Amino acid sequence: MTGTALAVLDMAGTTVTDDGLVVRAFDEAATAVGLPVEGPERDEARTYVLDTMGQSKIEVFTALFGTPERAEQANIAFEKAYEEFVDGGISPVPGATDAIAELRSAGVKVALTTGFSRSTQQRILATLGWEDIADLVLCPADAGRGRPFPDMILTALMRTGGVDVANVAVLGDTSSDIVSGLRAGASVVAGVLTGAHDEPTLRAAGATHVLGSVAEFPQLILPA
Numbered sequence: 375m376t377g378t379a380l381a382v383l384d385m386a387g388t389t390v391t392d393d394g395l396v397v398r399a400f401d402e403a404a405t406a407v408g409l410p411v412e413g414p415e416r417d418e419a420r421t422y423v424l425d426t427m428g429q430s431k432i433e434v435f436t437a438l439f440g441t442p443e444r445a446e447q448a449n450i451a452f453e454k455a456y457e458e459f460v461d462g463g464i465s466p467v468p469g470a471t472d473a474i475a476e477l478r479s480a481g482v483k484v485a486l487t488t489g490f491s492r493s494t495q496q497r498i499l500a501t502l503g504w505e506d507i508a509d510l511v512l513c514p515a516d517a518g519r520g521r522p523f524p525d526m527i528l529t530a531l532m533r534t535g536g537v538d539v540a541n542v543a544v545l546g547d548t549s550s551d552i553v554s555g556l557r558a559g560a561s562v563v564a565g566v567l568t569g570a571h572d573e574p575t576l577r578a579a580g581a582t583h584v585l586g587s588v589a590e591f592p593q594l595i596l597p598a
Contacts, residue, residue, distance in 0.1 A: 378595040380483045381595065382542060384487055384488070384546035386498075388568065389474070391466070397423065401420075403451040404448065406448060428522075433520060461501065470588045483534040487527070488512075489513075491513060510533055512530060522550040531558075542555075542559075544563045548569065552576060
């Protein structure tokens with residue numbers, strides 16, 4: 375693969391490992407809005423959260439809890455819990471830091487994207503010492519809509535001065551990452567197996583490639 379000018383990389387599950395913090399934080403959020411601690415309602419909600427990994431959290435909570443007010447209440451509780459859990463609970467996926475550096479050294483712009491809010495994203499970056507690791511970092515609020523919409527990828531293209539979606543490569547660990555990349559028109563829309571979804575799920579979503587790790591991504595998109 376040649377001609378990549380922009381790589382759009384997801385964070386949690388793709389470049390960052392968080393050891394299940396999303397589900398733990400979701401449980402705090404669900405409790406905050408009165409969802410029973412045990413039983414089918416809680417189990418179904420957890421399943422929905424796993425199935426929609428990668429999407430904007432506020433949109434996930436709106437779908438689950440029915441009203442903007444409850445969704446906002448859940449989102450506040452979720453972010454508070456996640457940010458409390460971050461210390462000692464997250465780390466770079468092995469090889470991620472080197473992979474991003476290799477891409478940038480080769481002249482490829484790198485954008486990191488997330489379904490979290492800006493404050494949670496910034497907390498993750500600060501905890502990892504990644505404030506300057508990428509050319510651009512985006513959350514749904516920066517682009518209008520989160521995944522599975524293409525907005526963050528297209529915003530990254532515009533903000534980095536790109537001219538053609540054919541020169542964009544996307545990497546993520548969820549079907550939402552894949553769908554957003556395809557909708558944006560990226561030439562490479564690769565799934566990675568370090569996060570939420572398995573290879574059949576990523577393939578079914580339309581992934582052009584499935585990699586074991588972000589560490590393999592430079593080899594995929596840089597000239598030999």
